[in-house]
Structure formats: C-alpha cells, structure tokens
Amino acid sequence: MGKVFVDAIVQFTKEGEKIPLEIVWKDGKRFEVDRVLDIRKAASLKAGGRGIRYKCRVRGKEIYLFLDDDKWFIET
Amino acid sequence: MNRVILHCDLNNFYASVECLYNPELRDKPVAVCGSAEDRHGIVLAKNYIAKSYGVRTGEATWEAKRKCPGLITVKPNYSLYLKFSRYAREIYEYYTDRIESFGIDECWLDVSESLLLFGDGTKIADEIRRRVKSEMGVTVSIGVSYNKIFAKLGSDIKKPDAVTVITEDNFKDKVWRLPVEELLYVGRSTKAKLNNLSVFTIGDLANCSSQFLVNQLGKWGSILWNFANGYDISPVAKLGYEAAIKGIGNSITTPRDLTKNEDVKILIYVLSESVGERLRRHNFKGRTVQISIRDTALKSIDRQGKLDRHTYITSEIAAKAYEIFLNSWDWSKNIRSLGVRVTDLVEGDNFVQMSFFLEDIKRQKREAIDACVDRIRERFGHYSVQRAVLLEDEGLNANPAQDHVIFPVSYFRNS
Numbered sequence: 001m002g003k004v005f006v007d008a009i010v011q012f013t014k015e016g017e018k019i020p021l022e023i024v025w026k027d028g029k030r031f032e033v034d035r036v037l038d039i040r041k042a043a044s045l046k047a048g049g050r051g052i053r054y055k056c057r058v059r060g061k062e063i064y065l066f067l068d069d070d071k072w073f074i075e076t
Numbered sequence: 077m078n079r080v081i082l083h084c085d086l087n088n089f090y091a092s093v094e095c096l097y098n099p100e101l102r103d104k105p106v107a108v109c110g111s112a113e114d115r116h117g118i119v120l121a122k123n124y125i126a127k128s129y130g131v132r133t134g135e136a137t138w139e140a141k142r143k144c145p146g147l148i149t150v151k152p153n154y155s156l157y158l159k160f161s162r163y164a165r166e167i168y169e170y171y172t173d174r175i176e177s178f179g180i181d182e183c184w185l186d187v188s189e190s191l192l193l194f195g196d197g198t199k200i201a202d203e204i205r206r207r208v209k210s211e212m213g214v215t216v217s218i219g220v221s222y223n224k225i226f227a228k229l230g231s232d233i234k235k236p237d238a239v240t241v242i243t244e245d246n247f248k249d250k251v252w253r254l255p256v257e258e259l260l261y262v263g264r265s266t267k268a269k270l271n272n273l274s275v276f277t278i279g280d281l282a283n284c285s286s287q288f289l290v291n292q293l294g295k296w297g298s299i300l301w302n303f304a305n306g307y308d309i310s311p312v313a314k315l316g317y318e319a320a321i322k323g324i325g326n327s328i329t330t331p332r333d334l335t336k337n338e339d340v341k342i343l344i345y346v347l348s349e350s351v352g353e354r355l356r357r358h359n360f361k362g363r364t365v366q367i368s369i370r371d372t373a374l375k376s377i378d379r380q381g382k383l384d385r386h387t388y389i390t391s392e393i394a395a396k397a398y399e400i401f402l403n404s405w406d407w408s409k410n411i412r413s414l415g416v417r418v419t420d421l422v423e424g425d426n427f428v429q430m431s432f433f434l435e436d437i438k439r440q441k442r443e444a445i446d447a448c449v450d451r452i453r454e455r456f457g458h459y460s461v462q463r464a465v466l467l468e469d470e471g472l473n474a475n476p477a478q479d480h481v482i483f484p485v486s487y488f489r490n491s
Contacts, residue, residue: 048097050212
C-alpha cells in the first residue's frame with residue numbers, strides 16, 4: 001500500500017481538460033493509458049492524498065491515477 | 077419565511093489532514109503541535125484516538141505526552157490546511173453563495189434560497205457530508221437550524237461525519253439541556269458569573285428574564301439571552317464579502333521570557349515595524365495604540381492610549397506603545413507574550429490639518445524614511461535593514477508580518 005508519484009504525458013484539450021495518455025514508471029517503462037473511464041474529485045485513503053481521480057484502463061487493468069494540484073500519483 | 081442555516085465544522089481538522097496524508101499514522105494517537113523550541117509547544121489538534129487518552133487542544137505538548145505516552149506529534153503544515161479549507165469551500169459554493177467562514181475549519185451556509193434546487197436543509201447537509209468525505213478524505217459535522225447560533229451548537233452535538241437538525245419544535249429538548257458554556261461567547265469568566273447566578277444550562281439562561289441578565293452582565297446579558305432563545309437574526313455574509321478592517325496588530329510569544337524594560341523595547345519595535353509596514357501597505361493610518369501583555373502565569377492584560385493624530389510611522393507607534401507599557405507594567409511577573417495593535421483607522425492619504433510648528437516637516441521625513449525602508453525590504457528581504465536596537469538581542473528578532481495567517485474573526489463583524 002502506498003503512493004507513487006509518476007511522470008505523465010498529458011493531453012491538454014481545448015476545453016481545458018487534462019487527459020493522461022501515458023504514465024512513465026520510475027524505471028523509465030512507459031504504460032499507455034488505453035482509456036479513461038471516469039473522472040472525479042476523490043480522496044485516496046490507500047495512498048494518502050486527494051485530487052482529481054482518473055479511473056484508467058492500462059494493459060487491461062483498471063487503475064486509479066490522481067492529479068493533486070500539479071503532481072500525478074498512483075495507488076500501489 | 078424561516079431561514080435554513082448550516083454550520084459545517086471539519087472534524088479535528090489539522091489532525092485529519094495529517095492522517096489522510098500519512099496513512100501509517102491513522103490508527104495511532106496523533107496530535108498536531110506547535111514547535112516547542114519557539115515555545116509554541118501546545119496541542120493544536122488531535123485525532124480521536126488521542127482524544128480518548130484525554131489529550132486536549134491547547135494544552136502543552138509535554139502534558140499531552142504524559143497522558144498518552146505513545147502520542148505521535150507532527151508539525152503543522154498551514155499551507156496544506158488552507159488548501160483543504162479552500163476545497164471545502166468549493167463544495168459549499170456548489171449549494172449557495174452565502175458562506176461565512178469562522179476560522180479555517182468552520183463555515184456558516186445560508187441555503188434558504190437553494191431549497192427548491194437541492195431539497196431541504198437535511199438533504200443538502202447530508203450531501204455535503206458525503207461529498208467532503210469522498211472528495212477530500214476528511215469528515216465534517218453539520219448542524220442544521222434556523223439561526224446561526226443553533227446551527228453551530230448542532231454541529232457540536234454529534235461528530236464526526238454527522239448531521240444534527242435543530243428546529244423550532246425540538247430546540248428546547250436538544251439545546252436547552254446543554255451546559256451554558258457550549259454557547260458561543262460564554263467563556264471561562266462568563267461561565268463563572270452565570271454559574272454563580274445558578275445558571276448552568278442554556279435552558280436556565282433562556283428562562284431568566286432578559287432584564288435580570290442585563291443587570292448582571294451588561295449588554296452581553298441580552299445578547300446571550302437572545303442566543304439561548306433562538307432569537308439570533310444575524311445574517312450569513314455573502315461570498316466575497318470582506319469585513320472592513322478595524323485594526324491591524326501583531327503579537328508574538330517570545331523564545332525566552334522578557335525580564336526587563338529593554339527586552340520589551342526590542343519586542344515593541346519588532347512588532348511596531350510589522351504593524352507599521354502593514355498599515356502602509358494597506359494605506360491606513362491609525363490613532364489608537366493598544367498593547368497586550370501576557371505574563372508567565374498566562375494572565376493577560378490589554379492597555380491602550382491615543383496619539384495626537386493619525387499615523388503609520390513605525391517610530392511613533394513604537395514610542396507610544398512603549399510609553400503605555402511603562403505606565404502599565406510593574407514587573408511583578410515576567411512576560412511571555414506581547415502584542416501591539418493600531419485601531420481607529422482612516423485612509424492613509426487623507427487630508428491632514430497642518431501644525432503651526434515644525435513637526436510636520438519632521439513627520440514627512442519620517443514617513444519618507446519608512447517608505448524607503450519598505451522598498452529596500454521588498455527588494456532585498458526583511459532583514460536587509462534593521463534598527464540598531466534590535467541588535468542588542470538578536471534572539472528576540474523576528475518578522476511577524478510574514479507568518480500571521482489565521483484568526484477567527486468576531487461573530488459580530490456584520491453588525
């Protein structure tokens with residue numbers, strides 16, 4: 001259980017939304033976000049924090065990716 | 077039509093935020109404490125586990141640790157708390173534009189005009205409670221009532237993460253049984269006075285005659301009587317409403333006790349510098365100088381004096397403050413904390429009556445010096461220019477203008 005900050009490749013849409021396209025793990029491995037399923041504000045009790053929560057499908061698995069102000073993190 | 081007012085109180089606010097960000101602390105007793113080295117070492121907030129050991133807000137850190145040996149103390153992170161306070165407001169703003177903050181973790185919301193959109197007060201309160209929990213990861217307790225006083229009492233009745241409704245039908249049952257000190261503005265000394273009159277609950281207070289209370293307590297008697305009977309009609313301020321500033325002041329708890337006049341003089345200059353700087357920044361001049369002194373037994377006194385004319389000149393404020401001090405302190409005890417405040421404000425660039433004598437030129441020169449010092453400090457930092465008096469004991473030097481953040485304002489600022 002923990003919180004891992006990650007680099008993210010993000011699309012800024014003309015409506016002002018931010019859509020994560022790729023997550024870069026600390027060892028440099030890249031994971032493509034296949035699809036964003038849900039976006040909402042939420043707290044992460046698991047990782048300890050809060051932010052805009054993106055429910056993403058990555059390689060067939062659903063993960064929560066959080067944007068807290070300017071930093072992206074995931075629950076592990 | 078009856079108003080519907082919510083009072084939202086974020087539970088154990090500082091401690092809850094710390095526990096959210098540090099999951100490993102969650103099932104341990106936690107207290108957020110000021111720094112002991114600077115002698116701000118008191119408990120600012122604690123979680124429920126610490127509370128069950130009897131740890132209380134406001135007591136010294138060492139006292140708390142004696143009650144609860146495993147207590148984990150964390151340093152406060154005010155900028156994070158301010159951020160969370162803003163997130164909470166964002167949620168409230170979804171339901172109404174009448175929001176009035178009371179300190180960092182409490183707000184009143186007047187939702188009377190939102191009922192058609194969102195449903196009754198209880199429903200809105202429940203929705204806010206759920207959203208705060210899921211979106212922010214902290215809990216809120218909410219009182220719903222028809223005036224601000226009962227709403228505030230309601231938010232204290234059941235916590236955490238709960239809603240209490242107080243209506244005109246059930247307030248005698250719910251509110252009147254509470255001890256009188258639960259009422260806003262009944263503090264230690266008012267409680268003692270009321271208890272002497274054999275007033276122990278809010279109901280006792282409400283059932284006194286208002287005239288009797290006025291005879292005993294002065295105008296506060298009638299205010300408290302109105303509070304207790306639910307006659308309070310003070311409005312919830314509109315969003316973005318800023319109370320007119322009535323005074324500017326700074327106070328500081330010193331790293332060591334002050335034992336002689338020279339110490340106090342240094343401190344008064346430190347505080348007056350910051351007060352003066354803020355007056356000038358906001359373009360105010362003040363005429364009344366107040367000082368507050370708290371001794372080592374934590375007893376405090378306030379004294380004030382009037383200047384001949386309005387000013388924002390640091391040296392004039394400091395000289396007056398020091399003069400007041402010399403007239404009001406006999407050194408029977410040493411001093412732990414000191415405050416300087418300037419009130420009776422007018423706009424700084426108003427017209428002034430010139431004097432027959434030469435002092436106007438001197439004053440203009442002093443104003444110019446202060447303005448110059450302000451500019452130097454703006455560019456090169458607060459400590460780039462210092463008064464010689466501050467060099468006598470650098471330990472006492474500080475920049476209070478930098479770290480004054482959160483003061484709960486008076487309930488009566490609208491009236």
